[in-house]
Amino acid sequence: YFSEGPSNFRDVIQNRRNDVIFNPRVGAFNFNMFLSLIQADGYNPLSIEAVVFSIEDEEVCLRLATNAVGFADGHRAQREALASILCDGEFRPGQLVEMIEEQGIFLMTSLSSFIDDVAASSKVSPAAVTEGAGFFADH
Numbered sequence: 001y002f003s004e005g006p007s008n009f010r011d012v013i014q015n016r017r018n019d020v021i022f023n024p025r026v027g028a029f030n031f032n033m034f035l036s037l038i039q040a041d042g043y044n045p046l047s048i049e050a051v052v053f054s055i056e057d058e059e060v061c062l063r064l065a066t067n068a069v070g071f072a073d074g075h076r077a078q079r080e081a082l083a084s085i086l087c088d089g090e091f092r093p094g095q096l097v098e099m100i101e102e103q104g105i106f107l108m109t110s111l112s113s114f115i116d117d118v119a120a121s122s123k124v125s126p127a128a129v130t131e132g133a134g135f136f137a138d139h
Contacts, residue, residue, distance in 0.1 A: 007048055033126045045128035052090040053122035060121050061086040068107050068114050078105045086118065090125070093118075 019026045037045055055061050065082035069075045085091075085099050093115050100107070107114055 047129040049127035
């Protein structure tokens with residue numbers, strides 16, 4: 001569903017610098033992610049995994065679910081299932097869409113609007129692989 005794959009740490013700036021030209025909504029995301037992973041000793045991660053999203057506030061999850069599936073009594077099961085998915089831990093957008101499809105949840109809003117709302121309400125955490133060989137800043 002979404003571009004979420006891993007990449008090399010140096011690619012974030014070196015090869016993704018034109019992302020903002022192709023999709024201006026990227027903004028400073030790649031730059032901020034790169035800076036958040038820099039190590040003081042210069043031993044930076046070699047590989048960056050896809051970012052993960054999480055929502056810890058159950059009221060936020062319920063609000064997002066209600067906005068997405070509706071507040072009528074007939075939608076209660078879907079609303080509760082979606083709120084549970086949102087508050088169940090870390091997820092990536094593609095995983096979220098797959099879980100919605102597996103549960104048979106019908107969204108009353110567009111998928112892109114729903115994902116935008118979820119992303120805006122989520123904590124975003126970059127993930128990097130620091131085991132094994134890293135990338136030294138002096139290469």
